[in-house]
Amino acid sequence: MKADLIIKNGKVFNKEALWEHTAIVISDGKILTVGTDAEAVSSAGPDTEVIDAHGNSILPGFIDSHLHATMCAELYLTKLIYDITREEKESREAYIGKMLAPVKAYAEENPDMPVVRATGWNPAFFQTDPEGPPTREDVDKICSDRPVILRSYDHHSILVNTKALEMAGIDAHTPTPRMGEMPRDEQGMPIGLFQELSATCLLLDSLKEADFSVEEYIEGIGKFQEEHAFPCGLVGIFDAYATPNAIKAYRSMAMDGSLKIRVRTAHLADLSKPFSQFQQMVDEKGKYDVGDIFKIETVKFFCDGGGFTFYMNEPFEKEALAEAGLTEDYRGFPQWPEEEMKEACLVLAKGGYQIHMHCMGDGAVKQALNCYEYIEQNGVNGKRNTIAHIMCIAEDDIKRMADLNIVGSVQPTWPVIDAFTDCLMIPLLGRKRSYEQYPIGRLVKAGVTAAAGTDFPIVPDLNPMMGMQIGMTRTIPKEAPDYEKYKGIISGPEEDPRSDCLELEEMIESYTLSGAYQMFAEEITGTIEAGKCADMVILDSDITSVAPMDIGKIKVDTVIFKGERVKG
Structure with missing residues (x-):
């Protein structure tokens, strides 16, 4: 069988042979052989594409084992208010004003926007403030005629204005969700802050404008692929729960071929719903799956x-x-x-x-x-x-x-x-x-499979190379x-x-084979070996010759997914 693609003159990571192999032969989306340059070029035909890796590392395609790709809709369709820090001795009033100023400007610049969304405020700056957290009245000052929804950077808290409460039908008579927090004023009216899952789900389920549409999610996922996943060498992700609209978006993209990364996501165990939700999940298992490109095999609990x-x-x-x-x-x-x-x-x-x-x-x-x-x-x-x-x-x-x-x-x-x-x-x-904190090395030494991820975009750096650097150096x-x-x-x-520091090979495995294992995909991806999908990255350097403190600077030059070059 003649090759569709040959990669030569590289240093191939293979757990058994480590860096001994230099070339890979690919045909029909699969890896045919891994070996020497001479062996590889003998498989070339007149139409075979040949990539020279210039002595740089060739690794299995990266897998992020815990992120939130559908939240990328927030990066493009909401006002971002990350990294607005509270200075020492800064008053609550002054800080809230500083935090909400960009949201006020955003609302004024978009007068026809039916709902004003922003993402990234940090509840930690209020956790020991004797005056308490921000309230709906604070948000009313910047916009009162439309619902305003402010998600915290970690997505454990949502702050809204009075209009949003009215549209959601939440008032003094609304019971506080069990195991969640919905603080109230002296009259019993919710102050507009919803914390932890059952409380945030109560708001989101009651206010349909809070979630993005299927079309908005498709736009966000598409941009995630092009602007984040491909540049970082991702060929697979575990999206740590998706809303019904987000699931529809993934399925649509998987069906029409525009989904170019392997995706697994999860249903959310929702405290605000009855116990029967779990049997319903079982009854619907497989309903949304599309081949090996998109599956829901997981349920997430907080x-x-x-x-x-x-x-x-x-x-x-x-x-x-x-x-x-x-x-x-x-x-x-x-x-x-x-x-x-x-x-x-x-x-x-x-x-x-x-x-x-x-x-x-x-x-x-x-x-x-x-x-x-x-x-x-x-x-x-x-x-x-x-x-x-x-x-x-x-x-x-x-x-x-x-x-x-x-x-x-x-x-x-x-x-x-x-x-x-x-x-x-x-x-x-x-x-x-x-x-x-985060004793990854001790986990691995005890025999735990450690699959690496980022929690992106809650943490903005998606780069696996920086993950490897910090995993090795801490x-x-x-x-x-x-x-x-x-x-x-x-x-x-x-x-x-x-x-708790790991070795280079351990870090590479955590971003490749271990991620594939978590996703039930280790039979088709996660390593570079004959018979598996041709999912791999070519770096711009030989990673084995780079100092650990500089590994984060390494760039992904080329990404191949199922034999198709999606970057480079």
Whole structure:
């Protein structure tokens, strides 16, 4: 069989042969052979395309194991208010004015826009403010005639104006969603702030204007591919839950061939809906799948939230609790009652679903593992169940994760000691817990499969090369604005700071084969070997000769997906 495409003069990453091979032969979207240049060129025909890799690295195509691609609609269709920081001693009123000023200008510039959307404000700047968080009255000052919807950067909070509450039919008589937060004023009227899943779902389900249309999602996904995924070398993603409109958008693109990355997404376990939602998911399993390009095989649970809604084994720091008016034993809370979550997981596991749990605190991780053990105790083998993020975890639960074969969906760029850690995390968790956060190395050493992701666009850097750099060094990159202050500080246990650093080959595997494994796609992608889909990237450098602190500067030169060159 003659080749459609030959890549030669490269350094091919292959787990068994490491960097020994130099060439790849591709035909009909599949890898025919991997070997030497001489072997490859013998397969060339008159129409064979040949790419010279110029001695640079050839890796399997990258997979991001936890992001939110459909949220890219927000990047193009909302006002972005990320990175508006609150200065020390800045008053609540002054900061809210600064935070909302761009939204006010955006609303004035778009008078015909039926709903004003913005994304990126940070609730952490209000967590210890004695005057409390912003309210609907604050938002009314900038726009009162149309609904205004302000999503926080982490998507755990939504702030709206009075008009949005009126259109949603939410008032003083609306019950507070269980396990969610909907603060009220002295008259019992919601102040316009919805925090954690059940509360935000109540708002979003009640206000149809809050979500994007199918057409808007298609536009956002298309731009995600062209402007973010292809430049970063992504050939596969796990989109960590999609709305019904977003699912329709993915399916439409998969059907018409415009989806050029392999996508897995998830249904959302919604506290605001009845328990029967889980049987409905089982009954509809496979309904939206399109070949191997788009599938829903997963259900996502939020086990805890952010900030003071992390669910911890031990209380938050005393000073922070005192400033926030919380009791000394406060350690956050679970999003789901454990017994209810166990039964839901069992229904889903019996129905063939993978379960993906958002867990920041070690208390949340413990609850997730209790649920996964419950599945096994009831005679059902877990289907590559996953825990995402894992900011903190007890040592004995690391072993439990390995014993239960739980996948860790981890974010290698997160464990960095920087101004965010200093100003927000250490006051909340203390120095020890903050320095030991995201113990990816200890997970891998215990035998846990660690599949790397970014949580993009909640975290704006999608670049797997930077993920590899920080995963290997666990220190602040040179490009960071506060590099000089924090350079050389390694995020890890005080007695062995480098215990959570990974080696280059481990980082590459976390962004390739481990991601494919989490997505049930390791038989077709994730490695460069004969018979698999021709999914690969050619870098602009030989990654093995680049210093670890410079790996983030490496660029993806060429991306090949199913044998088709989609970049380069």
